[in-house]
Amino acid sequence: MIPRRRIDIGWADVADLLRGIGDSPFDAARLVGEFEARCSVLLGGRPVRATASGRDALDLIFEGLGLRAGDELVVPAYTLGELIVRMQNRGLRPVAADVDSETFTVTPASVARAITPRTRAVIALHVFGAPCDIRGIGALAAGRGLPLIEDCAHAFGARVGGEPAGAFGTAALFSLEVAKPVSAFGGGLLVSANRELHGVAAAQLAQRRYSPWPVTRKTALKCVEELMVRSPAYGIAARLMFRDKGTGGFERLYRGLHDRVRPVDVTFSGFQARRGMRRLAGLAMRTGELNALWAQLAAGLPPGFLPQSRARHGEPAAYNFVARYTGDISQLRRRAQMMGLDLAIHGEVLDDVAAMLGQTDCPGAAKVFAQAVAIPLHRGIDARRLQRIVAILAKAARS
Numbered sequence: 440m441i442p443r444r445r446i447d448i449g450w451a452d453v454a455d456l457l458r459g460i461g462d463s464p465f466d467a468a469r470l471v472g473e474f475e476a477r478c479s480v481l482l483g484g485r486p487v488r489a490t491a492s493g494r495d496a497l498d499l500i501f502e503g504l505g506l507r508a509g510d511e512l513v514v515p516a517y518t519l520g521e522l523i524v525r526m527q528n529r530g531l532r533p534v535a536a537d538v539d540s541e542t543f544t545v546t547p548a549s550v551a552r553a554i555t556p557r558t559r560a561v562i563a564l565h566v567f568g569a570p571c572d573i574r575g576i577g578a579l580a581a582g583r584g585l586p587l588i589e590d591c592a593h594a595f596g597a598r599v600g601g602e603p604a605g606a607f608g609t610a611a612l613f614s615l616e617v618a619k620p621v622s623a624f625g626g627g628l629l630v631s632a633n634r635e636l637h638g639v640a641a642a643q644l645a646q647r648r649y650s651p652w653p654v655t656r657k658t659a660l661k662c663v664e665e666l667m668v669r670s671p672a673y674g675i676a677a678r679l680m681f682r683d684k685g686t687g688g689f690e691r692l693y694r695g696l697h698d699r700v701r702p703v704d705v706t707f708s709g710f711q712a713r714r715g716m717r718r719l720a721g722l723a724m725r726t727g728e729l730n731a732l733w734a735q736l737a738a739g740l741p742p743g744f745l746p747q748s749r750a751r752h753g754e755p756a757a758y759n760f761v762a763r764y765t766g767d768i769s770q771l772r773r774r775a776q777m778m779g780l781d782l783a784i785h786g787e788v789l790d791d792v793a794a795m796l797g798q799t800d801c802p803g804a805a806k807v808f809a810q811a812v813a814i815p816l817h818r819g820i821d822a823r824r825l826q827r828i829v830a831i832l833a834k835a836a837r838s
């Protein structure tokens with residue numbers, strides 16, 4: 440089975456994990472400060488705060504911007520549905536801006552259409568690491584006097600006109616989750632040049648307790664997951680789950696493993712900082728390698744697949760390979776799974792947030808959601824596996 444993702448974990452991480460258990464809160468704070476400073480250098484010099492997750496960073500940005508119940512927010516129509524639920528739980532009112540069906544990103548025109556007199560902020564997403572037209576959207580937001588939040592959850596390492604993604608908006612959030620370009624086994628970053636916003640975030644983060652245990656447990660669980668995914672038993676189990684048409688069990692297993700541990704009340708740990716710094720050091724190399732693999736896979740796709748157009752507005756980061764498939768996508772997924780290729784489709788990729796909100800004016804997002812298929816592309820894919828992926832896709836699309 441070619442799994443849809445591979446967790447990069449090595450002995451150095453295991454050693455750091457053990458070291459992290461012995462860190463005092465003081466050691467951890469020093470390491471986290473060092474990690475934040477290194478991120479800041481890579482992200483254009485703006486101050487950076489490490490947070491519990493990307494979602495946590497977004498919540499802190501909302502607090503820092505003083506958004507209140509009833510305020511409207513323009514959000515991408517194709518993004519993570521859980522973000523919308525979180526906004527609604529705060530009483531915010533998300534309004535979806537449609538996405539382009541080739542880049543899967545929001546555009547200045549679609550954002551302009553979603554702005555109303557009640558809009559208080561705009562969120563733009565560099566989806567799957569592909570930069571959106573952040574300059575155009577930034578100019579629009581500035582013209583309307585609206586803060587721009589750059590969602591860089593997928594985009595550590597992306598660049599626009601030579602500047603890093605995350606350096607354009609009023610504030611940006613990054614995710615350091617397991618499969619993200621810079622993974623610290625969870626965590627996030629808040630990036631902003633706005634001192635007041637940082638002040639509000641710092642006051643909240645200072646309330647958190649220090650404990651190395653939640654991330655230690657999570658990392659141990661991820662190691663077990665990785666062993667499972669690499670073992671032949673995984674392929675057999677996945678095939679069994681796909682024998683009938685119901686894929687619910689498989690999806691639940693995947694989401695369950697992914698979502699189980701997401702601590703919110705603890706500070707970023709010393710282990711996360713050490714791991715994060717190691718990932719930063721190798722980021723440019725990994726981005727180059729994965730982008731080269733990306734181009735090879737895109738060039739080899741059989742007819743019926745339309746890969747995301749990623750480089751229209753800048754240099755992409757290395758994250759998921761997502762294409763639109765114009766045939767029967769459920770059949771494609773089932774057949775590919777039976778042949779040993781673990782594809783993700785529909786809500787396993789991202790969500791049609793416009794549909795969630797009951798909006799019918801976002802045809803781009805509806806199309807992308809219905810047709811999106813994520814094809815495994817990670818550092819476990821060598822030339823031989825790449826050939827196998829292409830061959831399976833061709834066969835699954837034909838049969």
Ligand SMILES: Cc1ncc(COP(=O)(O)O)c(C=O)c1O
Nearest residue numbers: 492493494519592614615616627
């Ligand atoms: C588009 C987008 N924004 C924000 C987040 C939140 O990041 P986290 O999982 O670290 O909370 C994610 C998570 O994958 C995401 O896909």
